[in-house]
Amino acid sequence: MSLAVLKSRALAGMQAPEVTVEVHLANGIPSFTIVGLPDTEVKESKDRVRAALQNAGFEFPARRITVNLAPAELPKESGRFDLPIALGILAASGQMPGDALNDYEFAGELSLSGALRPIRGALAMTYAMHRSPAAGGGQRAFILPRANADEAALVADARIHPADSLLAVCAHFAARDAQTRLPRHEAAPLPARACHPDFTDVKGQARAKRALEVAAAGGHSVLLVGPPGTGKSMLASRFPGILPSMTDDEALESAAVQSLTSGFCFSRWKVRPYRSPHHTASGVALVGGGGSPRPGEISLAHRGVLFLDELPEFDRRVLEVLREPLESGHITISRAGKQADFPARFQLIAAMNPCPCGYLGHPANKCRCTPEQVGRYQGKLSGPLLDRIDMQILVSALPHEELLQQADGEPSARIAGRVDAARQRQLARQGKANHALGTAEIDAQCRPDYAAEQLLRQAMTRLNWSARAYxxxxxxxxxxxxxxxxxxxxxxxxxxxxxxxxxxxxx
Structure with a gap:
């Protein structure tokens, strides 16, 4: 048999389309050609595969080897195709049986010694394979490096077979009894949920704590405004601890995004992400991009919290890219010949000083800024962006007497209990959190009574709200x-x- 066909997966944003790896051996001048729109990393697999086969004790065929990665129009990148290419060469040259290859998918980068190295996106690939009708509704098993086994096994009912080396994979197909086959990897016991800092550490700031409780219950975005040292960053870092617990689907979505950057940590399973990029971050770092588009901070914060400290210090063009994902919950990255969609359902918590010196409205320290400087500083935030932030909270400086007292705030667990109960009411009533309600749903679920409607009319006239703000x-x-x-x-x-x-x- 001079032709072998195996299955693998590529990565295109959050999608992991199936790739057919075809290996053909023909007579002629010895050569090794890879076609099918391979990236540089894929082209370099020729040298890795040759050395891995020889160092594992196999014969590298002195024939004309052609590897086709189909479909041809789909870009292929990274070293995940090393393992299927090597197995295809062995099957096509008759050095290993190839009759059972159709029941598996393969991914893994080979070292020169034949050992398997971890790859990125294993969870996203397993999730796509398990849901793919072409894979028999998840009937195929997945052979991949052992370092990726725990995250891949998070997909319920997926059949994962981890391997340490090319030799171990070949032994699996050559084995005549179950004892020498690669064992199926079972999901490891899920770790205890990581603890976040507690709200009991925060002295005073009852109004800000109440606002964050409301934001957590409804999934609303928040802007904290106040002088330096009033506890804005401290409050934000404790905010994830009062959010509702993640569902299995939410946890899987979040983990799949993080696996695209090799940033998924198994100990963080079902822990809401908390991302806090520096204000020097670029637009690409925030929303994602690159030659082969990868997720940015807003996608890595999917189903979690994105905290932007010193908000006016971010480049204005960087902040403006937040406007669309705040509304839609996803981001589309377009490049020449490539397009990738990433989820971005994050909860924005931002913080800023009220003026350049930071002490506007401070009871003790006098502000040194002119009205023009204050207006210019606050004007770094555009009206359309501010319009999309649900809540703007003033965090005032605490009196010295209150700072000297022992911290006696309410524990995060107690606040989280009320938040979770409120969220369950929303899910039972409308199937989603309040922040995600559409216009028609707002009219049906948020209709105010007569007294509240009159109060809203007065506020709209005085504050000149837009329809979005209303x-x-x-x-x-x-x-x-x-x-x-x-x-x-x-x-x-x-x-x-x-x-x-x-x-x-x-x-």
Whole structure:
């Protein structure tokens, strides 16, 4: 048999399309050619595969070897095709049986000694294979490096066979009894959920804590505004600890995105991501990109928290790219000949000083900024971006007497209990969190009573809200009612929601 056909997977954003690896051996001048739009990393597999086969004790055929990676129009990158190419050469040259290859998919980078090295995107590839009708609805097994086995096994019912080397894979197909085959990898016991810093450490700031509780319950974005040292970053770092627990589907989505950058850590399973990029981050770092598009910070924060400290210090063009994903929950990266879609359902928590010196409104330190400087500083944030942030909270400086007292804040676990109960009410009523409600759903689920409607009319006239701002206030009010267990949105809920929509220039 001079032809062998195996299955593998490529990565195209969050998608992992099936790739057919065809290996053909023909007579003629010895050569080794890889076709099918391979990237440089794939082309270099020729040298890795040759050395791995020879060092593992196999014969490298002195024939004309052609490897085709189909479909031809799909770009192929990374060293994950080393293992299927090597196995294809062995099967085509008759050095290993190839009758059972159709029941498996393969991925793995080979070292020169034949050992298997980990690859990125193993979880995304396994997830795609398990859902693919072409793979028999997940009937195929997946052979991949042992270092990737734990993350791949997170996909329920997936058949994972980890291997340490090329020799171990060949022994699996040559074995006549089950004892010498590669054992199926079972999912490791899930680790205990990592602990986040607790809200009991935060002194005072009852209003800011209440606002973050509302934000966590409804999935709303928040901008914290206050002088330096008032606890904005401290509050943000504790925010993930009060979010509702991740479902299995949410955890799998989040882990699959992180596996695309080799950043998935098994100990962080079902722990909401918390990303805090520096203000010097570029637009590509924030939203993703590159020659072979990879996810940025907003996608790595999928189903978690994206914290942007010192918000006005970010380049304005960088901040403007947040506008679309804040609304849509995904980002599309387009390059010449390539396009990749990444999920980006993150919860934005941002923090900033009210002025360049930071002390505007501080009770003790006098602000040294002119009104023009304050306006220019706050003007770094565009109106359309601010319009998309649900809540703007003033975090005031604490009196010295309160700072000297022992911290006695409410524990995060207790706050998380109320948040989870409110979120369950939302899911039971509408199947989604309040922040994701559409226009028609807002009219149906967030309709205020008469007194609340009159209060909204006055606020809209005075504050000159846009339609988006009006809808966001209603959604926040609905969340406040859910926390209180109320079925209707009343004047008290609307009044509190309006206070969370305070314009920066009014401070």
């Amino acid at each position: 809808h966001r206030v209603l959604k926040v009010a609905r969340t406040i009612a859910d926390l209180a267990g109320e079925t209707r949105v009343g004047a008290a809920e609307v009044s509190e929601a309006i206070q969370y929509r305070r314009a920066l220039r009014e401070q």
